[in-house]
Structure formats: structure tokens, C-alpha cells
Amino acid sequence: MTEIVALDALVSRIASGQTLAVPVDRSGVAMAATAEIIRAGIDNLHLVCVPISGLQGDLLIGAGAVATLETSAISLGEAGAAPRFGAAIKAGSFRMRDATCPAIHAGLIAAQHGVPFMPIAGIIGSDLLAVRPDWKVIDSPVGDGGKVVVVPAIKPDVALFHAPEADRDGNIRIGRFRELATMAYAAKRTLVTVERIVDRNLLATEDSAAGVLPALYVDAIAVAERGAWPLALWDEYPADEAEIARYAAMARSEEGFRAYLSTFLSHRKQVA
Amino acid sequence: MTEIVALDALVSRIASGQTLAVPVDRSGVAMAATAEIIRAGIDNLHLVCVPISGLQGDLLIGAGAVATLETSAISLGEAGAAPRFGAAIKAGSFRMRDATCPAIHAGLIAAQHGVPFMPIAGIIGSDLLAVRPDWKVIDSPVGDGGKVVVVPAIKPDVALFHAPEADRDGNIRIGRFRELATMAYAAKRTLVTVERIVDRNLLATEDSAAGVLPALYVDAIAVAERGAWPLALWDEYPADEAEIARYAAMARSEEGFRAYLSTFLSHRKQVA
Amino acid sequence: MSSDRERRETLIATIADLLDGVRHVAVGASSPIPAAGAMLLRAREMRDGKPPVRISILGSQKHNFFTNGGIELFDCAAQGRVDAFFLGGGQIDGHGNINLVGTGDYPRTDVRWPGSFGSAYLYHLIPRVILFREEHSPRVFVPKVDFISAKATTPEVARRGGPYALLTNMALFDFDRDAGRFSLRSVHAPFTPADIRENTGFAYEEPDVIAETPRPDAATLALLRGQILDELAETYPGFARSMKQAA
């Protein structure tokens, strides 16, 4: 049964040391919840970026919340490199698990189907295979027996994202961003922040239902208005490019990052 | 580029001997196109039912169009057993490839992802493994190395289904029936009949887009009003249970089936 | 007629009892008695203030809260999100194996049934699979099925799923997964343990004292004959009508 709770109660369901899956910037990133994670001091996370991350990942890394980072990239996009990611790599302050986008999708899809691994095209020849000993190259058991890469299932403890709306039953509107559904299928628990709760049933028509993650997969929902800010939320608001650029500039130094973070947490607190 | 053509032109893109994937009754079965396939004398088909079939499969079998049948079941549902399927099995008139529903989905998903096979949970211990030598049991290359079944990719030459509407760009509304998309991803060509062509762009909003198979995967579309009759089309019309029961009764004998088929073909011709 | 109605009521109430504690039960298409049992459980849990029970009815647009096409039930089961399901079988043997394919030599079987559907998969993955087959006869309950669509136990691989009970028109059996065999739990009146022995083609455990399958109590019957038949009518109008007419 999906519970509708306050933001801090939602975030309290994430424990230090857990594997946390989060989506790419454009799909709906739970930034308000990210502020709450940092405020609550949750750390030692294994962060799985589906399949890459930006501001969210860099903030969590800068705040020291990440013990393992599994991603295909961390970048602030137009605003340039992710400064705390770069600094933490240099300092060796977390375990890096470099990936390639479709391999992260494939790992989640393996969990979705309840199988231990998924085969995946390409990759052979990449040094990623050297740094990811959990990825194997096997002879295909069917067909011509050619080499094929297999990646293990990714089963996050928690999937966390932000969406425009949920209905009272706990169904979430995800539109075409089906990787959000894949994350939820794969995860043990799914926590979602939304702009609003709507009274209509999102499963009522085939059209609206097609873009819905059913409540079955959703453990808890919290309302967080402008909950993706300063990132964009599709169909709702664009990214606050100036704010992201401000972050990119300030986070170049540890002190600048601390100053940014302090303002960011109190800003998010005010909105909440 | 998706072409909008007449029904007979659509069906002329299917050649004898090809592998044809068709959906389960409730997802949108192209019955008008099925009549046209039989009328055109297309035969020697490898029919892949996704994951089961009913009236459509039984008609094609009865008409002698099927050389290989890959399915998890053939049944007329409430109307009982599929009579021509039963008779053809007894006569040994086609090659039977018994499956289990998720294995057919898995084979198509392998083709969707461009990999030679997919692992699948369960199945071990079933005699299906004995009659499907193309399914293998391997030691999982990751995790505890337990036994896991793998099934080869299913790459149909043609995917064929019926849907409520297409837009002028060739996008198809499929609602929640995402197996239709999977069929199209996996198939070399996708042919779709629709109730109507609409002027609005089905990709215009996130809500409508979520339930759309993009034109990229659709080779040709033909309008066929009541094109699933006597089967149901979701959101449009229910199954004509009386007609299906009439089929079930008549098709018990070869002569009865011939009589039914003749009426069915001319009825469908009138509608078209 | 009334006895047929009572028979069905007993089956429905027995199914509700077998489902006790499940949070999500899936029901195949054209399975009105399992669906009614699941609805009865849901209504009873709601009445008693317990956590809600989800019911997925395959092929139903109304009782479908899936949005990812035909594979979602199977994925959902593989993720451990489906607690109970129902399977039948043209043949069921004493080891719990089921045959949905046909009798005689494959592929040109003497009798051909529709096919294995999802059984080979779901039997491994759903913890509480209730075998439900109304016809109780030696041709159904055989020592060894001619074709194993789905195997009940596979010591060679880890699994969470498998048979939990077997319910027929005459009796209720438990299944012991370690022993790989059925054990008679109760017999529906007016049948006797001797009737069961006569009509069962496989060997099973038979305790010294065999209970009679309880009739539903008054509160359950009220719920069943009222709310449940109304709910059922949305998906199985013919079945609900015949149950009401029999009243």
C-alpha cells in the first residue's frame, strides 16, 4: 500500500549504506529529497545513476554521502564538469564503478525480469571490462556462439525520483520516462516526490494509464513543490540554468561548495 | 517512412514462408488482414503468437497457412477449444513449437535489445525444455552460478496487429498494450491496421505519447474498420461472442470450417 | 440446484481461507470461482481493518493495474510481488506436476489441450499456487502426467514458488514440498474419504481423521451472496447471474 507522507518521513526510509537509484536530470530528479538526505546525514550510499547524473550526484558526492558511485557519466551539461566529482575522484574518496548507459539499463532490466544477468550488445574491447570485473564476456549459448558481454542484475534498495503528479491510490504519472518504471520494478522500495496529488484516477483511461507507474511499485509519496529545482521537470518547469551555473562556479572549491550547500539546504527548507 | 495503403496492399507485404508475429486476442488482432492473408493464399507461415492466440490462429491453421506454430496456447477462451488446432495437431500437419508465455516475450525482448538470447526465470523441470532444444539450460555466469534457462531471440519477419488509431505521420496508439511495441521493435517489418487515421499528432503531449508506438517502427498502415471483428478491440468494441461460438461449433468439422471460412471471407470483404 | 450453489460457495470460501495473509493475488482469465475467493478475502480483510488485498484479473481491463503490457504479470511474479495464483491442469499428478498440453505421445497427442500458458514459469515464482480443478476423477488425477508443463518441485534449483494446495469438487489437499506429495486435508460433504480414494489416480497421505470441509459461516455467506456477487458481476456477469438465480 502506498503511503502519502511528509518529505522528511519519506527520506527517513532511506538508510545509510543502501543502494540508491536515481534518474538522469531530464527524467525527474528528486532534488528536494536530495537536500533532505544530506540534511538527515544519510551517507555511505551506493549511488546508481540511471544512467548518468549531474547536480544531484555532485551534491551528494560533495556532501560526503557517497561510498560507491555507479554511473556512465557525471556532468553538469551546459554548465560543464561536475566539480565535486572530479575532486573526489582525485582524492579517491569513493569507490568508482564506471559503466556505459545501456549496461545500467540492462542491469535494472535483469532485476525487472528476476534473472541474475542480462546479455548486452557491444562493449567488447572497452577498458570498462577491465575495471568492472562483475561484467563477464561469455560465449553465447545460442546461435553462432560469438562473444557477448553479460552484466549482473542491479537491485537497488531504493529508487528515488520526482514526478509531476500522483493520484490518491499512489499511481504516478511518468509519461514517456519509462526508465522510472524500470527503476521501480528493479528496486526493493520506491520513493517518489511529486508536485501535487490529484483527485482523478490516473489509470482511468488507456491514454493516461499508458504513462503511469502503478501504485503496486510505489512505497511512499511526498509532495515537494518545485521538487526538482534547480533541475527541470518535464511538462512543468525548465532548468534554472543560472542557478546551476552558480553551483558550477562555487563548487570549484571545497569552501565554495560548503557555502552553496548551506544556502541550498536552507532554500529547499523554505520551499518545503 | 510509414506508408498508408489499402488493406490488400498491406497484406501483400507478407510473403509465404515468413515468420509472422501476432498478439493475444485482447491486445488488438488484425482479423480483417487475416482474412486477406487467407484470400491471398499466403501460406507456409511460421506463426509466433505473442504469447497465445485464439480465433486468428485457428483460422490460419484451418486454412492451411501455417507450417510452424510457436505459441504458449491456442484457445477460443469462453468458446472452448480451438478445433482446427486440435485437428491439425492430430494430423501432424504443422510443426509445433510449444512455449510458455514469458519465454515468447523474452525472445522478442532479446531481439529488441539486439542480443542473441535472454535468460528467463523458472521453466526448469518442464518437458518444454525437452521439446524446445533451442532453449538451453546454462550455469549463470554471474552470482551463485545456479542453473538458468536461456531462450534465443525471436526476430519475426513481420509483426501484424490492429489498433484504434494512427496519426498521419504513422504513429500508432497502443495504450498499455506494450507487447505490441515489443513485437514491432523485434520485427523486421511492422504492418498495422487501424480503425481510423486521425489528424492530431499522437506524440504531441506526454500523456498521449506514452501510449504510442512511434512511426519509426511502422512500415505500413491500412484502415480496416471493425478490423478486429469478431474479436474485441480495447476502448472500441467488445468481442462478438455469438460469432465466436458459431465458429467454435462449425469448425468442429472440416466441412463446417470451410463453410464458416467462406462466409467470413465474404463478410470481411463487404466491410472492406 | 441449491446443492450446486452450496458447492460453489464452499469452494469460494475455502479459496478465501487458503489465501489468508496474501497481499497480492493474481487470477487467470475465465476463473470466476478463484476470483470470487480472492474478492471474498479482500472484502473480509477490509471489513476487519486489515491491510488491503490487491487482485489482478488477467485479461480484465477493469481489474488491471498493470501498464507495461503482457509481460508485467510475469515480471511482477519474478520480482516477488505476487503472493498467490491459481493453476489447473488437464492432468495433475501425485508429485504436483501439471499437464496443460495433452495426453499420449507428443507432439501428436491423443487429446490436445490449449498449451502451457505461463505455468512453467509461474509455478517456480509464486509462493502460494493453488491448484484448482473442479473435476475430481482418475483421468485428471494421475500417477504421472504425460507431459510436464510445469514441475512442482526442483531440488536442483532454488525457487520460491510451487503448489500450496489442491482444491477440487470433492476435497482439499495440502502439498508437502519436501515430500513432493499431497496430503488430504478435508472432504466436502456429502463425499467420504473412500470417494476420494476411488476418484484419485495418485497416491497421497491420508491422516487418521479427515475433517469435513467447513461450510462458510453466516457472516461469510452474507458477504458472498451480496457484495461479492455484485463485484463479480462486473467481470463474470454470467457466473454471478447463475449464482443469484440458484438462490
Next chain:
Amino acid sequence: MSSDRERRETLIATIADLLDGVRHVAVGASSPIPAAGAMLLRAREMRDGKPPVRISILGSQKHNFFTNGGIELFDCAAQGRVDAFFLGGGQIDGHGNINLVGTGDYPRTDVRWPGSFGSAYLYHLIPRVILFREEHSPRVFVPKVDFISAKATTPEVARRGGPYALLTNMALFDFDRDAGRFSLRSVHAPFTPADIRENTGFAYEEPDVIAETPRPDAATLALLRGQILDELAETYPGFARSMKQAA
């Protein structure tokens, strides 16, 4: 300023030429020059009555005709439905291998770039991968990359994808998949083959006569400065504005 505009125009027109014949080209986010090249191709094909060209711009809601989430581009490529794509690289070596991870010893690299994105996968699957890197310097074009994000050729496995050409601010190279090396095709004015040698850290084939990369013709320039900048403005307003201002 005008020369920077001309440089960009030449790159865009060269990309359109490299894409000749493709039906579906995918462009990464924040890649205005590749996107402009693809749009120029599309406009030219449409003008000439040829079959339409599809352009997918990743991360764009407007130029997104995918409906299956982030994996669809990758699936689409694996299905052979994407003909061309662009990749860059912090380092690109003479064998066509690219490095998007960093320099020095992994994982505590001296310089860390964002990561491999989908390169390790797409390089195998998309027939015409155009390597596009504006900076032409020995620190980018190295004999051997420090980390292979994506390998250009893998004789040990069948593949349809790989590098097709390398386009920089100074020159255009073809890639020979059998030889596994680049061959200089043309040099953008005012650079000379000697400039290319000086600024390229890897060995490459150099024909006796090296052409000058052609400037776009008048019709192409008209299309580019009009319709294409208008189309581009929807997705890359800043880039389109700077191109217009430079006029």
C-alpha cells in the same frame, strides 16, 4: 568573428556531406554543430525530393519521437535502426579508440572527464559514427588513449558499427576499418597538411595530394543561414543567436 562563423559553416556542411544517404541520425545533447549538419542534410534531401531523414536529438523533448524511455535509443541502435551518430573524446588515438574517462592511472586519474556515456555500446552498433572534436591538438589526438571507453575495431567479434570519419577544426580524416587507422582526406583553409602533422599526436595515412575542405556552395549557405538556423534556434537558441550575430 566572420572566420569563426565560416569555420562553423564548413563543419556543418561537411557533416551534412558525411551523412549523405542516412535515414536516421541520432545526435547527443549539447551538440549544436552535429545537429545543424543533420538538419542541413534533412533540408537538402527534402528540397531534392528524396526520402525523409529522421533526426533524434537526445534529451530534447521536441526532437524526441521515442516513447520507451532512456533505453530506446540504445535498443534502436542494436536493431540497426540508427544509421549515424557522433562521438567525441577527451583523447582519440590513431586506432580510432576514444577515451571519455580521464588521463593517467584509473581510477584516480589526473584529469577526470564525465564518463563513457553510451560510447562503449554505440560504437559497435551504429554504422557511421562520426568522431567530432573541434580542438585539434596533440593532447587530444594521442598515439594511444589512457583508457579505452570505446574500441574502434574488434576483429574478435562481428560488429556493424564503428568510426567513419574524424572531423576537427583543422581537418577531415577518413577511417579505414580494416587497417584500423585514419587517412587525411582534406584540410580546412587556412591550415596546411604541415599544420595537421604538427598538431596530431598519432600516425595517419597522408595521400600525395591533400584537398582543401570545400566551402559550402551558395545554395547550401542560403539554406544554412536561413532555415537551418531557425530550426536550430528551437533546441540551441544560444548557438543559433551567435551564428546570426556573426553574420
